Amino acid sequence: MNNPNEHDRQERHPEWMTDLVRVINAPGYDRWRAMVSGTGGCSHPIHLAGESVIVDASTGEVLHAYRTTDEPSGxxxxxxxxxxxxxxxxxxxxxxxxxxxxxxxxxxxxxxxxETVSAHPRAFVTLTAPSFGPVHTRREKDGTVRACRPRNREKLCEHGRPVGCHARHEPGDERLGQPICPDCYDYPGAVLWQAHAGALWHRFTLKVRHTLATEAGLSSTTFGKQVRVSFAKVAEYQRRGSPDPATPRVRRSWPNTSGDASPWPAPSRRNGRTDDPSRSPRRTTPVSRLRSDVPAQHEPQRDLRADPIGPSALGHPGPHPADPSLGHLRLRRTTRTGSEGVMTARRSRGDDGLHRDETRERWIASVTAGYTPAGKRIVKKASGKTKTEAKAKLKEIIRDYEDGLVLASTDYTVGDAVKYWLEHGLQGRGNSTVGLYTEFAGNHVISALGARKLRDLSVEDVDRWLAAKAPELSTRTLKLIYGILNRSVKNAMVRDKVKRNVVDLCEVPEGREGRRSKALTLPQAVAVLTAAEQASARIGGYIVLSLLTGVRTEELRELSWSHVVAFVAERKAWLPVTEAGWKHSGGL
Structure with a gap:
């Protein structure tokens, strides 16, 4: 074969085209397309399996039954x-x-x-996480990317690293969100902050209610019965991985006896303070220290900023669409659920992963490859000395998973495939045939290619193997060992051990010449027939029958003369020569 790879490209269509043609021509395509449209263009739809039955409770009649097995995809x-x-x-x-x-x-x-809620006191509150140390970021102004953290190039931190970064980071730069100096960055504080973010938010909501009750001159119990405080919280994950606890919208409602939110009474002042939180000034309050080893001068601070949300000056009953709070909400709902930053790339449980194993000093890649019948997750892993090497292996695992090959062992060899085929692919064959295939497989296939991993077997490997065998084996033997390898790999492909059968893309070369033929020439055959006519009838018939039919003489020895018939003209019938006699007018 001149170029097996070129032949492969000519014979095989792109995978996406093959899948597209298969889906469009499959029965039930219209129903499948309707289901896909029903998901609204979801990228990762959930595949549900089961059934539902609607039964009339009074009569027991089945009114409707649905089974997912009736769907085109099941x-x-x-x-x-x-x-x-x-x-x-x-x-x-x-x-x-x-x-x-x-x-x-x-x-x-x-x-x-x-719509009366638009007259209730509302506040737009921003709670900001403290800084745990400078990190790499991407800064832009008027469309121009600016330096990450410009500082004096000669100024170093206590660990001997530059305190600034003059790089202009690209959006996909892996350094974004990483500390400029890992030793200066307060990792324990960041972890504790994230662990306590929920508790901080809970305490904030309690403090808001307590403060409002105090300003209203009511006990917390009485205040809770008369006033309902509503929160709409938006938590942001920053590129550094720390969450801003919340950006809530706070609204107070005064329930009436009908259960509806009645208009809020006019604000009043008690002890010189207003009971309307939207009139409260912006403030900065300290947060209790999360770590006892942090000096007081470095105690983390939390900024609490409260902006009032008032009725629209344009006469709209509620906040105008141009209200800054709603615009901020629209922006955050758009960007923070998008692909910016690091946390949006957070992996879901069961997705592929990449981490550093300090004990082995290697990067470990892993992917969930399905579940056992008992429901236990199957995880496939690979490792590399560098992160790039581990990423490449992770992509290969994912590609194999999408091709349905991830469950196959990566150590499965050509020898394993041949042995499996000899054991399970020759059912019903005679012992001599099985022995012949086993002998040729052991002497020519397993000995030469058996240690090769089946996934790594290439067209070039098979071509070189056949070329090496051609000078020592006949063409018939070459075709025999080629067939053993071809059927073994095809059997492995059916069992999802390999993506494709590369052996099928190769051609069998011509082998060495066989031994010269020992058949009689025409003059020799005429001489033998002439001599047979002069011999006795028994010997002559034996020789003529063997020569004209091509049956070997040792095979004819099993025949008896009762199996040979002669035509008797007087009786007009074919009779065994033992009955017709050796001298008769008919012929054998």
Whole structure:
């Protein structure tokens, strides 16, 4: 074969085209397309399996039955509902729009919420996480990328590293969010902050209610019965990996006896303070220290910024669409569920992973390859000395997983495939045939290619193997050992041990010449027949029959003369020569 790879490219269509043609021509394509459309363009729809039955409780009659086995794919497709655009853009857009309209209705009314809520006190509060140390970031101004953290190039930190960074980072730079000096960065504080973010938010909500009750001159119990404080919280993950605990919208409602939110009474002052939080000034309050080893002068601070959200000056009953708080909400709902930053690329449970094993001093790549019948997760792993090497192996594992090959052992060799075929692929064959194939497989296939990993077997390997065998084996023997390897790899491909059968792409070369023929020439055959006529009838018939039929003489020895018939003209019938006699007018 001149160029097996070129032949492969000519014979095989692109994989996406093959899949497209298969899907379009499959039965039930219209139903499958309707299910896909029903997911709203979800990138990772959930495949549900099961059945549902609607039964009349009074009569027991089955009114409706549905089974996913009746679907073209055997599953019902349902949108994943993931809020991250980097995972599923379609579902993220639905979530973004729903969240925006839900919070907008809570501020200005609509969707079942009375418009009177627009007159209730509302505040836009921003809670900011403390700094745990400078990190790499991407700064832009007027479309121009600026230096990350410009500082004096000669100034170093206490660990001997530059305190600044003059690089202009690209959006996909892996350094974004990483500390400029890992030793200066307060990793324990960052971890503790993230672990306590939920508790901080809980204490904030309690403090808000307590402060409002105090300003209103009411006990917390009485205040809780008369006033309902509503929160709409948006938590942001920064590129450095730390969350800003919340950017909430706070609204107070004064329930009446009908259960509806009645208009809020006019603000009043008690002890020189207003009971309207929207009139409170911006403030900065310290947070209790999370670590006892942090000096007081370096105690983390939390910024609490409260901006009032007032009725629109344009006469709109609620916040105008141009209200800065709603614009900020729209921006955050769009960007923070998108692909910016590091945390949007956070892996879900069961997704592929990449981590550093300090004990082995290697990078470890892993991917979930399915589940056992008992429900236990199957994880395939690979390792590399460098992160790039581990990433390449991770991509290979994912590619094999998508091709359905990830469950196959990476140590599966050509010898394993041949031995499996000899054991399971020759059922019903005679012992001599099995022995012949086993002998040729051991002497020519396993001895030469047996140690080669089946996944790594290439067309060039097979071509070189056949070329090496051609000078010592006949063409018939070459075809025999080629057939053994071809059928072994094909059997392994059916069992998802390898992607394709590279042996099928090769051609068998011509082998060495066989021994010269020992057949009689025409003059020799005429001489033998002439001599047979002069011999006795028994010997003559034996020789003539063997020569004219091509049956070997040792095979004819098993015949008896009762098996040879002669035509007797007087009786007009074929009779055994033992009955017709050796001298008769007919012929054998």
């Amino acid at each position: 599953h019902l497709l349902v949108a994943c509902g993931n809020r991250r655009a980097s995972v599923c853009a379609a579902c993220s857009e639905v979530y973004r729009a729903d969240t925006f309209h839900l919070i907008r209705a809570g501020l200005s009314g609509g969707k079942g919420v009375p």
